[in-house]
Amino acid sequence: MKKLHKLFFAAGLMIVAACLMFTACTKEGKQGTAGVNGINGVNGTNGMNGQDGTAVCMVCHTVANFDKKIAEYHFSKHYYGTSSARNTKFCARCHTSEGFQQIVISGQYVVANDMPEANRINCTTCHHHSSFDFTGDTVSQILRTNTPVYLNYNKNLVATDFGKINNLCVTCHQIRGATALVYSDTTKRPQVLKKAFDQLPYFPFSNATDLDTVQYRVSRSFAVHDGNQSNLFTGINGYEYKGKTYTRIWKHSANACTDCHMNTYNPADSTGGHSLRVNKAECTACHGSDKLAPIQIAITSKLSELAQLLNARKVFKKTVTATSTTYSAEPTHDFNGKLYPTTQTAGNLFATSVSNNTVSPTTGLVVYDNMLKYAVDADYTNRIGRVWKYGELGAAYNYAYINSELSLGVHNPTYALQLLQNSIDWLNANP
Numbered sequence: 033m034k035k036l037h038k039l040f041f042a043a044g045l046m047i048v049a050a051c052l053m054f055t056a057c058t059k060e061g062k063q064g065t066a067g068v069n070g071i072n073g074v075n076g077t078n079g080m081n082g083q084d085g086t087a088v089c090m091v092c093h094t095v096a097n098f099d100k101k102i103a104e105y106h107f108s109k110h111y112y113g114t115s116s117a118r119n120t121k122f123c124a125r126c127h128t129s130e131g132f133q134q135i136v137i138s139g140q141y142v143v144a145n146d147m148p149e150a151n152r153i154n155c156t157t158c159h160h161h162s163s164f165d166f167t168g169d170t171v172s173q174i175l176r177t178n179t180p181v182y183l184n185y186n187k188n189l190v191a192t193d194f195g196k197i198n199n200l201c202v203t204c205h206q207i208r209g210a211t212a213l214v215y216s217d218t219t220k221r222p223q224v225l226k227k228a229f230d231q232l233p234y235f236p237f238s239n240a241t242d243l244d245t246v247q248y249r250v251s252r253s254f255a256v257h258d259g260n261q262s263n264l265f266t267g268i269n270g271y272e273y274k275g276k277t278y279t280r281i282w283k284h285s286a287n288a289c290t291d292c293h294m295n296t297y298n299p300a301d302s303t304g305g306h307s308l309r310v311n312k313a314e315c316t317a318c319h320g321s322d323k324l325a326p327i328q329i330a331i332t333s334k335l336s337e338l339a340q341l342l343n344a345r346k347v348f349k350k351t352v353t354a355t356s357t358t359y360s361a362e363p364t365h366d367f368n369g370k371l372y373p374t375t376q377t378a379g380n381l382f383a384t385s386v387s388n389n390t391v392s393p394t395t396g397l398v399v400y401d402n403m404l405k406y407a408v409d410a411d412y413t414n415r416i417g418r419v420w421k422y423g424e425l426g427a428a429y430n431y432a433y434i435n436s437e438l439s440l441g442v443h444n445p446t447y448a449l450q451l452l453q454n455s456i457d458w459l460n461a462n463p
């Protein structure tokens with residue numbers, strides 16, 4: 033009987049919760065997912081020990097509060113961004129709600145399978161009740177995870193603690209690396225996989241004696257993916273020159289991501305709160321002046337100085353258009369590791385990769401199939417004609433590391449400027 037009573041009580045609360053969720057759910061299609069979870073109430077039946085649901089639950093579960101959160105969330109790129117279609121095995125953990133939920137449980141770096149049906153990041157991605165008796169539950173513990181993060185950069189071997197709430201964000205906002213091409217060469221059919229998918233940016237970790245590791249091939253990228261905010265924030269994972277000291281701590285090191293990205297919501301410009309957009313008026317109020325602009329100017333200037341040095345020694349290529357000047361790394365080798373000559377030769381280099389990627393009609397997922405083609409080296413005048421030196425590699429990596437951030441170093445100006453300055457100094461000292 034006691035058990036039955038408990039079940040009824042639990043069911044009652046679930047209905048209260050489910051209705052509240054539902055009120056919110058009717059507004060937006062995407063929230064429907066969360067509502068379904070509520071009705072299932074898997075968690076609710078577990079830890080329920082008969083607390084007063086109205087009092088305890090209503091702290092958060094009022095229609096007004098949830099409506100407010102939903103409205104704010106609609107200004108977040110988690111909601112309006114277009115990248116939730118990145119639902120294949122290598123992307124789903126960070127780009128979809130179900131993918132994230134799966135890796136939080138499995139502890140794996142990638143999800144088990146492609147997830148064509150997965151939804152975009154929503155309330156349920158970040159929030160999850162541990163149990164309904166609220167034993168030890170705090171506001172932060174309604175977060176799905178706050179445990180230390182196995183960084184991809186550390187090959188998923190060591191857990192790093194970024195602080196409770198930060199661990200949630202960092203599970204996704206960390207260096208991933210680039211989508212290396214999966215390719216095969218035209219001389220071999222059926223196709224031979226020449227390069228496996230590697231989520232790390234192309235960067236040999238050890239200062240190896242094997243110079244082959246310093247080849248910069250077309251298919252290996254310096255990109256750290258967009259999400260390296262946490263690595264920079266903590267002052268780690270840049271290329272650090274031997275004999276130089278690096279300062280990892282800066283003024284806001286003790287802050288959580290949410291201190292800046294979830295500060296007070298400002299309806300005037302839809303920043304703060306669950307928009308996760310920084311309400312900058314609050315920063316300026318405390319600083320007394322704009323601290324961001326001067327930093328961004330300083331970083332931009334150092335980035336440009338570094339890029340010009342790399343360009344001068346043919347490590348980087350400069351592309352000028354009417355509206356922008358961009359720099360990109362100039363490969364030393366073709367797709368198969370053959371050195372690019374600096375003079376024109378007939379096309380015996382695997383200089384191009386032609387995409388035969390298709391979308392599977394059954395799964396809706398991309399099936400990767402890139403074919404390497406012999407081609408004339410169209411860019412021979414820009415070739416360096418030798419393997420890169422290790423210091424050049426580090427400098428190019430540091431450029432990409434800081435340049436990938438739209439906020440240009442704001443997540444740790446001290447470390448960012450040291451990475452850039454030391455790269456510049458190394459290039460000047462080693463012509």
Ligand code: HEC
Pocket residue numbers: 045046049050053066067069070071073075076085088089090091092093155156157159160161164170171174
């Ligand atoms: C500190 C704020 C907070 C408190 C207190 C709180 N909740 Fe929640 N609850 C949330 C958030 C945030 C979500 C996630 C919303 C979503 O997934 O759409 C949630 C989700 C749920 C869900 C959906 C299922 C799930 O686990 O994701 C149910 C059911 C629920 N809460 C019931 C309750 C009940 C019952 C209580 C009181 C015993 C309670 N909540 C107290 C914030 C809270």
Ligand code: HEC
Pocket residue numbers: 109110112113114115116125126127128132153157158200201202203204205289290293308309438
């Ligand atoms: C499930 C993975 C995941 C989690 C957890 C996550 N993010 Fe994100 N975040 C993303 C992805 C993916 C995007 C890009 C979305 C798009 O463009 O479609 C993004 C975008 C953003 C943006 C907008 C970036 C821009 O270019 O405008 C901010 C700001 C942000 N996240 C902050 C946070 C903070 C703060 C947290 C922790 C409270 C957090 N994120 C948690 C994956 C995540």
Ligand code: HEC
Pocket residue numbers: 113114115118122123124125126127184203204205206207208211257258259260
């Ligand atoms: C470790 C987590 C993680 C993985 C794995 C991941 N991403 Fe991302 N991705 C992010 C985050 C975080 C952002 C947003 C960062 C920002 O805005 O600075 C992002 C942004 C993007 C964007 C830019 C979106 C925009 O609106 O500008 C694209 C495109 C993208 N990712 C594609 C992919 C693809 C393709 C894969 C799989 C091959 C992948 N990502 C795997 C975390 C990840």
Ligand code: HEC
Pocket residue numbers: 091092093097098101102103105110153154155156157158159170171172173175197200290306
């Ligand atoms: C990117 C992750 C993320 C997403 C998505 C997200 N939240 Fe939150 N939410 C947080 C974090 C972080 C906190 C703050 C926890 C703390 O301070 O302890 C929070 C706090 C809350 C709280 C408790 C604090 C309060 O002001 O009442 C509620 C309720 C809540 N979120 C509801 C929602 C709802 C509803 C959605 C979907 C519209 C949502 N959240 C989406 C990360 C997220």
Ligand code: HEC
Pocket residue numbers: 283284291292293295310311312314315316318319323324327442445446
């Ligand atoms: C409680 C007060 C306070 C708030 C709020 C605050 N800051 Fe700061 N911030 C400081 C102090 C103090 C410094 C160090 C001042 C100095 O070096 O002149 C600083 C320095 C900085 C710096 C480095 C400046 C430099 O030249 O090295 C950045 C970047 C920064 N803050 C960003 C932000 C952002 C973004 C926000 C808003 C989300 C913010 N701060 C909110 C107090 C605050």
Ligand code: HEC
Pocket residue numbers: 198201202205261262265284287288289290291292293310324436437438439440442443
């Ligand atoms: C000191 C305040 C502060 C802290 C702490 C902070 N950020 Fe930011 N973040 C900013 C500012 C300022 C911007 C630029 C926003 C703008 O220009 O609108 C930004 C931009 C971003 C962006 C947009 C893309 C980019 O790189 O510019 C993402 C994503 C992001 N932050 C994620 C995070 C994550 C994850 C954390 C925690 C590891 C974090 N931030 C901690 C202030 C902060």
